[in-house]
Amino acid sequence: MADKHHETPMLDELEKGPWPSFVSGIKRLRDNHEDERIRKVANSLLGQLEHSYETRKGYWKGGTVSVFGYGGGIIPRFSEVADAFPESKEFHTLRVQPPPANYYTTDMLRKLGDSWEKWGSGLQTFHGQTGNIMFIGTTTENTQHFFDEINDYGWDLGGAGPCVRTAMSCVGSARCEMSCANEHAIHRHLVNNFTDDVHRPALPYKFKFKVSGCPNDCQNSIERSDFAVIGTWRDDMKVDQDEVKAYVAKKGREYIIENVVNRCPTAALCLNDDDTLTVNNKDCVRCMHCLNVMPKALSPGDDRGVTILIGGKRTLKIGDLMGTVVVPFKKLETEEDYESLVELAEEIIDFWAENGLEHERCGEMIERIGLVNFLEGIGVEVDPHMVNNPRQSSYVRMDGWDEEAEKWFQRKAEEKAAAGA
Amino acid sequence: MAMADMREPIESGCPDGFQYMHPVMRKNFGQWKYHDDPQPGVLRHVAHSGDEIYTVKAGTQRILDIFTLRKLCEIGDEYADGYIRFTIRSNIEFIVADEAKVQPLIDALTEAGFVVGGTKNSVTSLSHTQGWLHCDIPGTDASGVVKSMMDELIDEFKAWNMPNRVHITTSCCQINCGGQGDIAINVQHTKPPKINHDLVSNVCERPSVVARCPVAAIRPALVDGKPSLEVDEKKCICCGACFPPCPPMQINDAEHTKLSIWVGGNHSNARGKPTFQKLVASGIPNNPPRWPEATAIVKNILKTYKEDAKDWERINDWIERIGWPRFFEKTGLPFTKFHIDNWRGARASLNASTHIRF
Numbered sequence: 051m052a053d054k055h056h057e058t059p060m061l062d063e064l065e066k067g068p069w070p071s072f073v074s075g076i077k078r079l080r081d082n083h084e085d086e087r088i089r090k091v092a093n094s095l096l097g098q099l100e101h102s103y104e105t106r107k108g109y110w111k112g113g114t115v116s117v118f119g120y121g122g123g124i125i126p127r128f129s130e131v132a133d134a135f136p137e138s139k140e141f142h143t144l145r146v147q148p149p150p151a152n153y154y155t156t157d158m159l160r161k162l163g164d165s166w167e168k169w170g171s172g173l174q175t176f177h178g179q180t181g182n183i184m185f186i187g188t189t190t191e192n193t194q195h196f197f198d199e200i201n202d203y204g205w206d207l208g209g210a211g212p213c214v215r216t217a218m219s220c221v222g223s224a225r226c227e228m229s230c231a232n233e234h235a236i237h238r239h240l241v242n243n244f245t246d247d248v249h250r251p252a253l254p255y256k257f258k259f260k261v262s263g264c265p266n267d268c269q270n271s272i273e274r275s276d277f278a279v280i281g282t283w284r285d286d287m288k289v290d291q292d293e294v295k296a297y298v299a300k301k302g303r304e305y306i307i308e309n310v311v312n313r314c315p316t317a318a319l320c321l322n323d324d325d326t327l328t329v330n331n332k333d334c335v336r337c338m339h340c341l342n343v344m345p346k347a348l349s350p351g352d353d354r355g356v357t358i359l360i361g362g363k364r365t366l367k368i369g370d371l372m373g374t375v376v377v378p379f380k381k382l383e384t385e386e387d388y389e390s391l392v393e394l395a396e397e398i399i400d401f402w403a404e405n406g407l408e409h410e411r412c413g414e415m416i417e418r419i420g421l422v423n424f425l426e427g428i429g430v431e432v433d434p435h436m437v438n439n440p441r442q443s444s445y446v447r448m449d450g451w452d453e454e455a456e457k458w459f460q461r462k463a464e465e466k467a468a469a470g471a
Numbered sequence: 472m473a474m475a476d477m478r479e480p481i482e483s484g485c486p487d488g489f490q491y492m493h494p495v496m497r498k499n500f501g502q503w504k505y506h507d508d509p510q511p512g513v514l515r516h517v518a519h520s521g522d523e524i525y526t527v528k529a530g531t532q533r534i535l536d537i538f539t540l541r542k543l544c545e546i547g548d549e550y551a552d553g554y555i556r557f558t559i560r561s562n563i564e565f566i567v568a569d570e571a572k573v574q575p576l577i578d579a580l581t582e583a584g585f586v587v588g589g590t591k592n593s594v595t596s597l598s599h600t601q602g603w604l605h606c607d608i609p610g611t612d613a614s615g616v617v618k619s620m621m622d623e624l625i626d627e628f629k630a631w632n633m634p635n636r637v638h639i640t641t642s643c644c645q646i647n648c649g650g651q652g653d654i655a656i657n658v659q660h661t662k663p664p665k666i667n668h669d670l671v672s673n674v675c676e677r678p679s680v681v682a683r684c685p686v687a688a689i690r691p692a693l694v695d696g697k698p699s700l701e702v703d704e705k706k707c708i709c710c711g712a713c714f715p716p717c718p719p720m721q722i723n724d725a726e727h728t729k730l731s732i733w734v735g736g737n738h739s740n741a742r743g744k745p746t747f748q749k750l751v752a753s754g755i756p757n758n759p760p761r762w763p764e765a766t767a768i769v770k771n772i773l774k775t776y777k778e779d780a781k782d783w784e785r786i787n788d789w790i791e792r793i794g795w796p797r798f799f800e801k802t803g804l805p806f807t808k809f810h811i812d813n814w815r816g817a818r819a820s821l822n823a824s825t826h827i828r829f
Binding site: 071072082105110166175217229269274313338372 | 477478479480481482483484485486487488489490491492496497500501503504505506507516524526530531532533534535536537538539540541543544545547548553554555556557558559561563566584585586598600601602603604605606607608609610611612614615617618619621622625645646647648649651679682683685710712718723724725728736738739740741742743745747757759760761781782783814815816
């Protein structure tokens with residue numbers, strides 16, 4: 051192979067050391083791949099990356115590339131230094147939606163890799179920060195070919211730009227004893243209801259769904275998603291007292307008191323003299339700590355559902371925001387339950403599409419207009435679970451107090467009647 | 472190609488994951504009883520049915536070339552059951568039903584250069600963004616930072632030495648599409664954008680750029696007779712929000728783009744409510760190819776945490792117990808005026824009490 055290689059003295063430093071090296075991987079494509087096109091692209095990419103390392107600047111610019119029928123899903127990249135590194139001058143990424151919780155067979159991974167080797171650079175990432183499979187690096191023309199091929203065997207593009215984005219779910223009920231939800235059903239009901247909004251960006255900004263099966267929230271959904279769905283339970287947690295005793299016997303009383311009982315944020319646990327555990331389930335906030343320490347002894351209850359928080363996001367523009375509880379508890383058992391979940395998402399996205407400013411995330415809109423205006427906009431009643439504490443400022447007009455109080459009593463009466471029925 | 476020849480997309484959206492799931496997981500979906508941890512990098516889950524499933528977790532370079540992907544598949548077929556998944560931090564997990572396969576699988580992965588670990592109270596792999604390899608606005612690289620740091624932290628990935636799990640993340644611009652966790656290494660620009668006034672009016676939709684600024688520091692202006700934008704440099708917080716919609720407003724700078732380190736971000740609701748990370752160090756040089764200064768600070772924080780925190784305390788729990796003054800004392804990091812927040816809501820971060828640890 052007589053290809054002339056760009057010198058990469060800085061990147062070569064990243065081939066040293068015990069952790070797997072992405073530089074060595076790209077070099078393997080450059081040196082060992084049978085297809086000259088891939089060898090040349092890899093060489094050019096390494097050259098441009100080395101140039102970035104030398105100058106501490108990036109040299110990719112965006113543009114407009116999509117596949118026929120869609121407006122998004124591709125991250126277009128054109129090189130600003132294409133004269134020096136021409137073989138990777140068009141280096142677009144396709145964002146492809148993985149299944150919930152990122153399960154694959156090796157056969158399917160190989161098939162995807164084969165298709166990408168045919169049409170792209172031979173470089174891929176599982177997964178990007180939004181949650182997509184990232185097929186990194188191809189030309190505008192081959193973008194369409196690659197999409198056509200994988201779309202035929204079941205894969206579709208994710209979101210890019212101001213649209214509903216690819217969703218993410220934790221490992222969930224498929225493998226985790228803590229999960230209180232069917233992440234797969236939630237994830238696919240939600241995101242697949244909005245395929246038009248995924249593929250044709252027309253919203254104020256991005257909108258992300260993330261699903262975690264329990265309050266450990268392994269998907270960072272409260273911090274990172276506009277619509278966080280988190281599994282929880284509302285009856286008593288399950289306690290296997292024999293297993294509690296086994297933990298005490300193994301770790302010692304002091305360890306269990308120090309690491310389980312004393313860490314409970316609401317002092318809801320008591321280790322009794324006979325080494326059994328008493329749980330005050332009314333005070334328990336389902337934080338998961340004691341279950342995490344003693345997974346064999348403690349389990350979520352049976353009356354399971356989800357908590358929904360709205361408006362989480364990262365820094366741009368007004369600073370980091372956590373999501374806010376909008377639905378404290380919702381059962382997800384019947385098809386009607388799932389339909390009402392999807393309807394809530396539709397209400398929220400519609401209201402935000404109407405009222406959000408350009409480039410304003412849903413949480414920023416809520417910050418600007420206030421939670422109450424948002425709740426009234428989407429038709430959700432106020433609830434004390436939505437706040438850490440009631441208002442502490444008296445600067446508010448409250449001449450509708452009696453009517454609002456009446457609404458509360460009426461709702462409580464209806465709930466009581468429904469529970470009795 | 473004529474429009475009539477173009478293929479219509481099949482809008483299938485997110486695919487069904489059950490078809491790719493290990494049969495034992497499919498069978499026991501929602502019926503798992505508990506798990507334990509036979510050794511670092513290995514999980515054993517036990518179902519109410521009595522079925523068991525083993526998971527072997529390994530760190531990768533994340534940007535996978537086709538040879539590496541095929542190698543992982545080969546190992547998955549020969550030593551596991553052909554079923555895998557990826558974690559949120561791009562670790563690969565091989566799912567096997569038979570305990571006898573676990574050790575040969577670990578050996579095969581190790582032999583091929585992958586690193587088994589990242590479970591329980593380890594330092595798991597850094598999650599990262601795209602950086603210079605592919606992003607259009609990056610202040611630094613991402614894959615290179617991760618490679619450099621994981622080379623240094625590999626023993627912590629392979630062991631259970633930490634008080635609780637540690638999630639480290641990076642972000643290569645201040646939009647921070649990554650960059651949240653127990654320790655976050657994020658870009659911090661320190662100078663206003665440099666504007667190429669010849670290009671602004673042709674390239675940028677000026678009202679959108681003005682609206683994008685978090686502190687209203689950008690205004691339309693005529694510069695040398697050309698319509699452009701100008702920045703009030705006294706107001707500018709150097710966040711770079713104007714750069715994506717207006718590439719002629721270059722925010723990245725070889726010298727003045729720095730790294731900051733933030734700690735105590737915690738996604739979980741366990742014990743306390745979720746927390747965002749807080750600034751602890753900045754002014755760190757953006758120093759490719761190995762970013763030794765940033766790695767040294769991360770290692771110092773990890774060492775202090777490891778020595779001082781109690782079992783099950785994440786970094787935020789630990790600092791909540793010992794207090795921020797002691798965190799700075801123990802790590803030797805300087806506390807500056809930049810650590811005191813002045814953004815909206817900042818008052819909530821001030822100490823309005825006599826709670827002081829002496």
